Amino acid sequence: MNRNRCARLACCLLAASVVIPSPALRAQVSKDHKLDTGKRPLHVTYYRSRLESLAAVVVLFHSHGENRGVWCRRGGFAEKLQAKGYAVIAADFRTSTLETKTGKNAKKRTRQKTPKPEAKDHLTFNGDMEAIKRFLLVEHQKRHLNMRKMSIIASGMSGPLAVSFASRDWAKAPLGRNGNNVVIRPPNGIYWNRSRRLFDEIALDKLFGRFLWVARGQDVRTLILLSPERPHRAVALAKSVRFLNTVRQSQMRSLDRSLQLSVLSPAGTACLVCVGKSGSRAPVTKAKEIYEMFSRGNSRDVNLRFKAFPVKEQGTDLLGAVPQLEQDILDFLNQTIGQLKDPWRSRSTEN
Numbered sequence: 001m002n003r004n005r006c007a008r009l010a011c012c013l014l015a016a017s018v019v020i021p022s023p024a025l026r027a028q029v030s031k032d033h034k035l036d037t038g039k040r041p042l043h044v045t046y047y048r049s050r051l052e053s054l055a056a057v058v059v060l061f062h063s064h065g066e067n068r069g070v071w072c073r074r075g076g077f078a079e080k081l082q083a084k085g086y087a088v089i090a091a092d093f094r095t096s097t098l099e100t101k102t103g104k105n106a107k108k109r110t111r112q113k114t115p116k117p118e119a120k121d122h123l124t125f126n127g128d129m130e131a132i133k134r135f136l137l138v139e140h141q142k143r144h145l146n147m148r149k150m151s152i153i154a155s156g157m158s159g160p161l162a163v164s165f166a167s168r169d170w171a172k173a174p175l176g177r178n179g180n181n182v183v184i185r186p187p188n189g190i191y192w193n194r195s196r197r198l199f200d201e202i203a204l205d206k207l208f209g210r211f212l213w214v215a216r217g218q219d220v221r222t223l224i225l226l227s228p229e230r231p232h233r234a235v236a237l238a239k240s241v242r243f244l245n246t247v248r249q250s251q252m253r254s255l256d257r258s259l260q261l262s263v264l265s266p267a268g269t270a271c272l273v274c275v276g277k278s279g280s281r282a283p284v285t286k287a288k289e290i291y292e293m294f295s296r297g298n299s300r301d302v303n304l305r306f307k308a309f310p311v312k313e314q315g316t317d318l319l320g321a322v323p324q325l326e327q328d329i330l331d332f333l334n335q336t337i338g339q340l341k342d343p344w345r346s347r348s349t350e351n
Helices: 002-019 023-027 077-083 121-141 158-170 201-208 237-250 282-295 317-321 325-338
Strands: 030-035 042-047 057-060 087-092 150-155 220-226 270-276 304-309
Touching: 030 077, 030 121, 042 077, 042 121, 057 077, 057 121, 077 087, 077 325, 087 121, 121 158, 150 158, 150 325, 158 220, 158 237, 158 282, 220 325, 237 282, 270 282, 270 317, 270 325, 282 304, 304 325, 317 325
Parallel strands: 057 087, 057 150, 150 220, 220 270, 270 304
Antiparallel strands: 030 042, 042 087
């Protein structure tokens, strides 16, 4: 009798294991979404991570004449990032000089002359990124990822737009639990830094308590630019880079000795610039110009790197032309956001 019960129980367990996939298997499935931007929908493909709330996020941008299919093809770089434990989202951006036929199965590239950047590109791009962040916020609150550890990989014309958005993101002030802005100059002489727009999380925790404030931005920790190009002057790239350098170098140290805040908050944005140096010298010149804005002559900073490869391919084509580039990117991501000790915390403003 007991043997029959055991046999039936074993059969039920076996059937359940076949019908219901494990969470690890479910996390490996990608899914297409249409995000609301107030105008045309934004088409994205999302790859959920098996690491859940420990997972860092990688956002993939394409360049002119491409679509998210350059990242999302079977066995492509998006799947490789997911296999390493990252949550990945790739999008068909709606900017007039970037978009082409949408869809993962659309033609990879349209051979047409690259248009000049337009002043409105970065505004539309920022709107697209805000839509992506709203989507990631929902996933963050479900503990499917940690949006505090975000990286952007941008190709060609989208590179400077990603830098501009990162600067905009780091300038966002935290919110209180009641939805009001946190006091910028709290008591006890907490020093924010010269820009007066950055916030020491350790000081906020000490003064207000861990659950009395919530971040809205300051999430983009890594920028990886593949053959970045010069943007329209409306982007104000130099100003954006100067602000990001202020964030990265200030370290947001408190001057109040009574609080004994000797630990530095994880802050700033690391940057890796990659380009092909064979053929025309223009791509190398443009890429090095952007890298030197970040480095300002400091070539020893391990979080700022410039790599020029002996190939003529540029942008996402570098991934196929340079076999070691994918591993270089994975190593840089692991060094920056992969090992970043910034635990998950809720972003709800409800009491």
